[in-house]
Amino acid sequence: MKAAAVSLTDSKRENRAMRYMYVLTVFFMALTGFGQMPIYKRYYLSDIPGFGWLANFWTTRYVHYVGAALLLGIVAYMIVQYIALNRRQYKVSVTGYLRGILLLGIVLTGILFVIKNFPVIVFSPEFIIALNLSHLGLVMTFLLVNLYCLIFKKRWTNVR
Amino acid sequence: MGQQISRRTFLKGGIVSAAGLAASSIPAAAAVTEPDQKTQLATLLDISKCIGCGACVEACQETNSHKYPEPQKPFPQMFPDRAKVSDWSDKQDVTERLTPYNWLFIQHASVKINGEETELTIPRRCMHCVNPPCVKLCPWGAAKQLENGISRIDPDICLGGSKCNAVCPWDIPQRQTGVGLYLDILPNFAGNGVMFKCDRCYDQIEAGQLPACIEACPEDVQTIGPRPEIIKKAHKLAKEINGYIYGETENGGTNTIYVSPVPFEELDKAIEKGKGKPHLAGVSDQMADANNLAAAMVIAPLAGIAAAARKIYNYTQKSDKMKERV
Numbered sequence A: 001m002k003a004a005a006v007s008l009t010d011s012k013r014e015n016r017a018m019r020y021m022y023v024l025t026v027f028f029m030a031l032t033g034f035g036q037m038p039i040y041k042r043y044y045l046s047d048i049p050g051f052g053w054l055a056n057f058w059t060t061r062y063v064h065y066v067g068a069a070l071l072l073g074i075v076a077y078m079i080v081q082y083i084a085l086n087r088r089q090y091k092v093s094v095t096g097y098l099r100g101i102l103l104l105g106i107v108l109t110g111i112l113f114v115i116k117n118f119p120v121i122v123f124s125p126e127f128i129i130a131l132n133l134s135h136l137g138l139v140m141t142f143l144l145v146n147l148y149c150l151i152f153k154k155r156w157t158n159v160r
Numbered sequence B: 001m002g003q004q005i006s007r008r009t010f011l012k013g014g015i016v017s018a019a020g021l022a023a024s025s026i027p028a029a030a031a032v033t034e035p036d037q038k039t040q041l042a043t044l045l046d047i048s049k050c051i052g053c054g055a056c057v058e059a060c061q062e063t064n065s066h067k068y069p070e071p072q073k074p075f076p077q078m079f080p081d082r083a084k085v086s087d088w089s090d091k092q093d094v095t096e097r098l099t100p101y102n103w104l105f106i107q108h109a110s111v112k113i114n115g116e117e118t119e120l121t122i123p124r125r126c127m128h129c130v131n132p133p134c135v136k137l138c139p140w141g142a143a144k145q146l147e148n149g150i151s152r153i154d155p156d157i158c159l160g161g162s163k164c165n166a167v168c169p170w171d172i173p174q175r176q177t178g179v180g181l182y183l184d185i186l187p188n189f190a191g192n193g194v195m196f197k198c199d200r201c202y203d204q205i206e207a208g209q210l211p212a213c214i215e216a217c218p219e220d221v222q223t224i225g226p227r228p229e230i231i232k233k234a235h236k237l238a239k240e241i242n243g244y245i246y247g248e249t250e251n252g253g254t255n256t257i258y259v260s261p262v263p264f265e266e267l268d269k270a271i272e273k274g275k276g277k278p279h280l281a282g283v284s285d286q287m288a289d290a291n292n293l294a295a296a297m298v299i300a301p302l303a304g305i306a307a308a309a310r311k312i313y314n315y316t317q318k319s320d321k322m323k324e325r326v
Helices: A002-034 A057-086 A094-116 A125-151 B007-019 B027-033 B055-067 B163-167 B202-206 B212-216 B227-241 B264-270 B294-325
Strands: A090-092 A157-159 B041-046 B105-113 B116-124 B143-145 B151-153 B174-176 B194-196 B222-226 B244-246 B256-260
Touching: A002 A057, A002 A125, A002 B294, A057 A090, A057 A094, A057 B163, A057 B294, A090 A094, A094 A125, A094 B294, B041 B227, B055 B105, B055 B212, B105 B264, B116 B256, B116 B264, B151 B194, B212 B222, B222 B227, B227 B244, B227 B256, B256 B264
Parallel strands: B041 B256
Antiparallel strands: A090 A157, B041 B222, B105 B116, B143 B151, B174 B194, B244 B256
């Protein structure tokens, strides 16, 4: 019984650490993502001590890319863990599906951005505009849905 | 394809286009209008030939004046006032730097060649990078790269946020306030006009003609052609004059290649630099740092799966031990 109790505590601790990492990653992704628009300097946000780096497009882009790699790792971890360990006990909630679909859209459009930024990859201007608007639109919807879930205490999964 | 096109050779073969023949029937013009999909068109500028007459600057202004901004005044009040008005409409005759009304200017450098003080003149305009940060990082898609390697800014979409200028290693795009899409959205709070720069006469090239600066040059300073061949020609020329090359590797490679009889470090020290006056210093590949992280994005999900697999394994091991004890 003792072994099981230790295992459960370790698992909970690991899950909590993953959750914090996920929230932090999403926060920095959103922060640096919006920083791709020239707004932080104009609106004095980069004047706040410690936020000066937000005015540097190269830094925000680099942090955004690091965040993207982290997010992909965390999402892969969460999905595999859910399928292998938690699926029998928990089912994905409606808001969980909604957030999952939005996140998938953000990841897919993000991948296209990464491809676009390589040399000699020329997407049509119309496609790039659609990509910009859809990535931004998906992120804003994702953040609003997360805000709703935070206020109304909606979880990704519910007990079956 | 397979050949470079100087003004003279273009005219020899391409004058036929004036007679109304389709561009595709002219080998030289075809190289300009239909470059290999995998290659971009580059220009070679032989600095030793330039006499600084300014014919290219004049031709650029004449040819592109219909693209110049016609701002509405008074300009909208900016909020917050950190966003400053950038107005060149009353200074349209400025030719000693890049402005929204002057996309090409001549830089002067006094240098010593074989111990003799020599004045070199260098036509400066957009470098048309192979992987242009202005295009790739434009948050709205207003800056575009054409398949023939031209970078251009769409004045109907640009909001004038000037990010393209901030990420350009050479400070090329220049802003004009009071014009463009931002006036129809939130003119006081977002945007600040339109960014303007050399579009290497994309419309002339589409029509099978040469860019105005190449066409007008009396000294044949510039040559245009597929990038690999222009690079070859630049190396050949550099070898012949014991010269130096700029633009081949700068910022990961550009489509504007300069060949100079003196090292570019010397030229960079000798030219006047500042806003709208680009340098000639070395530039590392600005896009590469983050692009190199793409590999991490491929590895990260695998690492995530591996971490989850380790957890699942530990969990099942401990469950088995627990069962055994019970």
